[in-house]
Amino acid sequence: MERQPDSRRDNEPLSVASGIEMMRLAKELFPICRSITGDGVRRSLEILGRHVPLDLTEVPSGTQVFDWTVPREWNIRGAHIARLDGTRVLDFAANNLHIMQYSAPMDAVVRLEELRRHLHALPDHPDWIPYRTSYYNENWGFCLAQSQLESLTDPSYRVVIDSSLKAGSLTYGECVIRGEREEEILLSCHICHPSLANDNLSGIVVATMLARHLQQIQCRYTYRFLFIPGTIGSITWLARNEGRVAKITHGLVLSCLGDAGGMTYKQSRRSDAAIDRIAAHVLRHDSVPHRIAPFVPYGYDERQYCSPGFDLPVGCLMRTPNGEYPEYHSSADNLSLLRPESLVHSLGVLQRIVAVIEGEATYRSLNAKGEPQLGRRGLYAAMGGQRAAGYDQLALLWVMNLADGCYSLLDTAERAGMPFATIRAAADALARVGLVEPIA
Amino acid sequence: MERQPDSRRDNEPLSVASGIEMMRLAKELFPICRSITGDGVRRSLEILGRHVPLDLTEVPSGTQVFDWTVPREWNIRGAHIARLDGTRVLDFAANNLHIMQYSAPMDAVVRLEELRRHLHALPDHPDWIPYRTSYYNENWGFCLAQSQLESLTDPSYRVVIDSSLKAGSLTYGECVIRGEREEEILLSCHICHPSLANDNLSGIVVATMLARHLQQIQCRYTYRFLFIPGTIGSITWLARNEGRVAKITHGLVLSCLGDAGGMTYKQSRRSDAAIDRIAAHVLRHDSVPHRIAPFVPYGYDERQYCSPGFDLPVGCLMRTPNGEYPEYHSSADNLSLLRPESLVHSLGVLQRIVAVIEGEATYRSLNAKGEPQLGRRGLYAAMGGQRAAGYDQLALLWVMNLADGCYSLLDTAERAGMPFATIRAAADALARVGLVEPIA
């Protein structure tokens, strides 16, 4: 019996189109300087709102959210370092990574020795600009290539940061696609990074396309997409939605979904939640190599969803995880790192995960004693003696054999070593001839 | 501590005799054209009945058995394909595999093009005749070597099938060897194949010899041997014995037990039934390589015994499994495939499985606090300081250590990594000196 990877090659033209569309959206979002608050986030959500219905929430600075306080809003118009003769040697206009996020406004001449304490570079990658932040500790800084850093030799430079750091609000977007049930699937991605592509424009564009796909089908579950700043965003959302979390039956944080690497599924804190089994099942039957990583309380917003007071069934789907690709958190994580075929494949994996969530059910045999005679129902080969049952015939036998009310279709797929879709199709065929029925 | 495979080489002359006897019985049964009904089955059961007490049951055609109906009885006297000048080019008399089982009677001239749709061959093995059936879909067909098929070039042939397909009955045989208890061990083998040796004359002759062996010893359990046609036979037996199945504590389907390959034990649907543990234990301590295969709802009559309404603790013991040896379901599965030493070894494995079923018990220590002084009871070496306890001394220590009422002798054997027989002998020695007693 051969395994049939659920490859869906028949969707290829559609795939190419959606790959092009995701790349186009990523390119549009790339130049915007996002942070955990500010106009960059608002402009990005406005763009996403053209693709899917999006509710925006503004939470005022100073709002207490559990152990945290919503910070002041940060906006930046420009920043540079110049020689005393006015020649700019580093300019935010060239790359928004040049400014450490949340740098306070300033305009001063600074001696090189002091300036150097505020400059960040990557000696191992002398041409890349690192990404640095100082959200909760007022400070200022510039990030630059090691080569640029070494070229600064004047005794003093003029440093200008045209930023504002004042009372405002934290902004996040929410897209809810209602299904038949109140139970919710949470899909969360962080939108706080400036010009970084894989982390996390990839997660944002895949989430957007998935939401659009779900709008077009009738779902059993309700799907909630969160487009939020990392850490403070999820904490804020949780603090404002404590009553809602009990409805979340499955969840995924989406990030780093566009690089050339294989898939990584990071388990929820529980490690045995339904989403953990489903993601592992789908990846096991996928043609791309994958890795199941245990939960670690470091990473993305699963840290908050899986904090002990919530302990939600939320895992994290990635290709190459945070910190494991060299370009991570640097200017090298740019659009050239994104592969349209990776974005399309990531979207496909998510669609197959959704198909399991939606299609999971438990059946009861209406012919429990002995096998039913499948042949007279047109479900079995007429002639006997051949070497083995066909692949789909074996799926029928598995569904009948395990339709005792104890095994779900996913349980059956796992025990049979077959993809969920094959088992689901067999159950449908058997239900049509009245041999099994779903248990409510 | 070295492992001692339970090899029983001291029984060698007895083994040779039983090997010769099993081969002789297989040879006697081989030429008979058996099917799922008919005189071939009756003649075969009559021969077996000379070796062991056998009750025959006849179930009329048309009897409803769960989802199935006992089919019409099929008998065949002859069949051939002839040139229009009368020269026979294929004759059932030469090999009973030439006729597709349950072929309807006919006598007609058929054009080659039409005839070819009723001819079955094996292009990959051009000299072998395949085995084909069409029990539940009225049809006719001939099986032949690819070389024979290619030599048919006349425009038309005369096709004669001197068969009958009419109301009659399905026949099966049952051999019950009563033990002290009502609990039963079910041993089932299919008898519906025509001239095929490993599948399943091997299972039939090994079962027969095992039954004869059990007649000669006093058993705790009752042993029920079923000689039945595949699928419809086990379904018929189950339908007629629903009240009895609750008494079945262990069961094995026996097939393909004569080839040169290692042993295969296919687990019951439960996978953790006592028979699953026992078979795995015996094979682990056997000198022949083995494989434990998980349950799959395809194979032999375990499909019926393990259907969800019964879910009996029935596994399947084989050497090379169905479909995994090239000669499977072809004329190459003939007597030359059977090895007397394989039949003898398969019988030995079954005897050791029976020995565990019969010898399994739980003991309680009568000296639970600290070790007993085995030396003063003559059960321990008098002199100390040597490198390690002898093998049998270690068995004594294991039995004493685990005689807390929670570990059975099989549990003890498994934890100790020793064969059951060694642990059983240690328990007997300790019981003789009053250090342990069985728990009722």
Added chain:
Amino acid sequence: MERQPDSRRDNEPLSVASGIEMMRLAKELFPICRSITGDGVRRSLEILGRHVPLDLTEVPSGTQVFDWTVPREWNIRGAHIARLDGTRVLDFAANNLHIMQYSAPMDAVVRLEELRRHLHALPDHPDWIPYRTSYYNENWGFCLAQSQLESLTDPSYRVVIDSSLKAGSLTYGECVIRGEREEEILLSCHICHPSLANDNLSGIVVATMLARHLQQIQCRYTYRFLFIPGTIGSITWLARNEGRVAKITHGLVLSCLGDAGGMTYKQSRRSDAAIDRIAAHVLRHDSVPHRIAPFVPYGYDERQYCSPGFDLPVGCLMRTPNGEYPEYHSSADNLSLLRPESLVHSLGVLQRIVAVIEGEATYRSLNAKGEPQLGRRGLYAAMGGQRAAGYDQLALLWVMNLADGCYSLLDTAERAGMPFATIRAAADALARVGLVEPIA
């Protein structure tokens, strides 16, 4: 995240000192002829009593202890084999292994043929003297090098054994270090071997140093060290302390702790006792290779502590186990086999095991919903964007994430894959800022 083996190299000068001290103590004890009773044991315990407070117990010969009887006391002053002209060819004075333990007194001329039945050598190691005993079967014997044995060619020899075998007592020592709780940690080592170094002067000197270390710290648990003859000693202690055993929460038998090999932890009979987890945890984070061996009812006094009537949570800590190094139970197991650095390392492992026993606790988060803001408490890096959390920051996140009352600190360390000490330090830091509190 790199693993940090808990190597404690900063204690090196202290380690050298304790290595020298343990070697000195082993040298002092080495020449004494110990057995399961007698003055050799008393003299040894007197020496140990100079290092740690030791209570001595004398149990009269003939005392019934469970299935056993305390044997007569054996003492030996001298023994030799001489030619009939008086020349000694073998003398106990040269090596106390020359006499089989518990040899009865005698003075007789014995024919070579008869004498040979009482001589024990190791043909595979012709220069080594074996160690042999006959405690419970009155006998006599000499142990000698194979080369010595072969040089005995006179027709008769005079055999003199100046021993006594009479009513007396069995002696054992007990060192109890009281902690806050009544629950006890049992540490047991056998003291019945004559001039053998690794088995078990190593265990004795490491136990002594550990007891001295524990005297210097304030412990939660009470620690009970037993210095006892093997088998009969532990049985005697158990028979006299049946009421106490319920207080034993963890235990270790200590032996063979001075050779150059890696560590071996032999599990308790239960295999999942706290001590089994703790020992495995400490060894997993140790820099020296180790092996976890399953319980076997053969070895040292764990055989008695783990007999079914007690089933105590007692494992056995060794370097190379009994019977697995060639010098075992022979004159080659002498002081040259002991390595001071191995003794020191074994002591370190035991101290780390004690640190887990003492430091194990369960914490509850006082900030369960979402992560706390560690940065404003000085526990987190001020600047974000770097590749990964620092090792200790990750420990803080793990403790917070698992502080739900279900995970102990050891559970947390195991799930995090970090040494217990790192997790313990993180919990202390978090408790200081009021983010977690211990559950009583």
